[in-house]
Amino acid sequence: VAPNLGVLVAGRFVQAAGSGAMAACAMALTASVPPERRPQVFAGFGATMAIFSASATLAGGVFTEWVTWRIALVLPALSLLVVPLCLAGAPARKNSGRSMDLPGAALLTLTAMSFLVLIQSSALALSTPLVVATAAVLVLSAAGLTWRTRGSDSSFVPRALVADRVFLKAAVIGIGVYGGLFAAMYAVPQLLVRDHGWSVLSVGVWLLPGAVVGAVLSRLAGRLTAGDHGNRLLAAVSLAFAAALAAALAGSGVLLLILGASLGFSAFSVTQVFTTALMSGHIEPARRGGAMGLLNLTFFVGGGVGSATAGALAKSMSLATALGVVALFPLIAALVAFTLGRRTP
Template identity: 50%
Template sequence: MTSTPTPVPAPVVAGAGTGTASGGRIGPLSTAVRLGGLFGPSVFGVTAAAVALPKVAAALGAAPAEVAWVLTAHALALGVGTAVFGRLADSRGARAALPAASLLLAAGALVCLAAPSLGVLVGGRLLLAAGSGGVAAVGAALLAGVDPGERGRVLAGYGMVMAVFASVATLLGGVVTTWLSWRVTLVLPVLSVVAAPFCLRLAVRPGSRRPIDVAGAAALTAAVSTLLVIVQSRTLGLGGPVVLGLVAGFVPASGALVWRVARRPDGFVPRALVGAAVHRIGAAIGVGVFAGLFAAMYVIPQILAGVHGWSVLTIGVALLPGAAVGAVLSRRAGLLSARGGRLVLAGTAVAAAAALAVTATGRGGPWPAVAAASLCLAAFALTQVVIIGDLSARLPPALRGAGMGLLNLTFFVGGGLGSAVTAASAVWLGTSRAPVVVALFPLLAALVAVATRARADAPAPPPAGTTAPPADTASPAPPSGPSHA
């Protein structure tokens, strides 16, 4: 067995790490569809579920602030799940992490379907989101291991698949809630389980078998959980004493996390990732894009429904062109250099910010709002291609799961922050004026992408403090044909 990491588009193997082919080679398009089907349904947990909240409140006799916990719990556990299972994929391999995450996702879905009360429903959403985040993290780690020679084509197809999932989320949520049940809408992320068996065929790289830093995981979980609840405290209707208590928990948890990273460089949050500029830059861009998307998905449907009288189904249909825009741009960006991809992402984000600003003026009827939402969806798809593609080419194989998991955790925290800031600004400015605040998020992402484009194509050296082999851009792409674990 060689020490060279196995690219994802490889022959089907008889067992993880054996290198024995038992089937045909998996092509770039098939790889993109499999991994997109694994990650894509995770977006339904927030965007589609938001449509069902009025039905949830009516069925369970809950107040709007109480029902908001359905989304808050999901965002919280989704981010934590991506980080935990990303590290598990590094340690035990994707063949162990993916079934575990799928089982947790399915168990949470069953609890949600049978929940007799809001408390049980929120508990089910926590389980479901943790599993959904875990499945997404494993998918991102597998995507990061794609053969460098085929990475561009895989990323282009993957971005197209993600654009479709993101753009149909609102429509699907409305259709399922109207024609089936709000309970089914809340468990739509379980669709990832359908793709899991097909993605297991791509998981041929064994784990490092290094023990997982439980203390570091606990500190990260506590810090992220309290932060997300703090930023959404206004939406959740939390009082001052509760918020102060959360702050009192956040400060020591954050301090413990910083201390743990300093003391244990190879712990749950590897110091090499924290110190890597490419990781910090990618996180900053992703936070801006995700915050803009989550905020737009919060406020744009309210404007289209409240101001222009559109139904949920009409709104969903109007956002479908966002899939086409995202698909075309993702295919283009996936075939460009890292620098060119960032420029495409920046241009799309600036266009989204401009459309959001026009929406806030009230001019142009409903169409600026539709354009803004569609461009935010396209920027989301491009982020999957450009940022994940860039990092997957630079991260050492032993850090890919942790890197992708922590990156997605940062993205989802940014999304929660965007929703919270927009909800607060809607109270002060009014819902119709809130898009001017939302516009700041994609604009931030664009500025970071443009400011760092010069270093995008520069090969990154192996992160300091790790014995992992260098990323696969440091060596020539392996020849086509059978590859070995």
């Protein structure tokens, strides 16, 4: 019901905060299930993520074309309907007993926000003074966050977590996969609509097979996490995703574009399943929720970096070439996944 663009953007800020909290809570709840139920729960979690993410373009296109774009904006509110069902089955456990580090949370928020704004400064056409001010905020907030992290292990970003090699590798994998997916979802619809004359509805329909593939692979990943082969599946899917994006360097063929976006959804869902399973067995229960929240934040910042990179590169080269360059994101994720097995100490 926003009457103007200012109110609409302000509402999107609030909605983004809520969506981020929803995603973090979903990962934390999934990671908290008993070990004997994890493969089944992870499989369903990944399949749901794959289906909804891959069908989002079609749903948005249907509402925009047939009804109004305003309905498409409030689709995330549907997740509220499922919250009571999730809470009913959530395990009861004690938290760490420590109070929330609000200054640390504020510093982390400022660091992430200023970083994302700064890397998109060219696309946003920001003035030089504003860019300098944003850079200053980034440096100061990052320095403050580093100081708080080093000073205490009870900070919002725990020192032990930052030094945890498994957590850092999982973060790099998520950044690579999300960066590639966000870049693909920025570039692929534009290329199909602009260069090949497709409608938004056509793009959405052709992305649906990716939802099916992603659901199947995520269910497979949910079963494999009980052993030590989940990282191999993730690495293989990420490598295929990177190859499909890199093929755009030779031209933006329709099949390659659809394949690249579809593999991106598959890599996205498998990443969710594998990293959630990995952290659920690696992080102690009292710290698990916070760790999953930080991991989720890192993933989405990586996604923002991927889309911003594609947008910035498109100013000096073709959009298809920029998409091919961004293939480095999932390629790095694949290489790291090969080194991260279930038994990594």
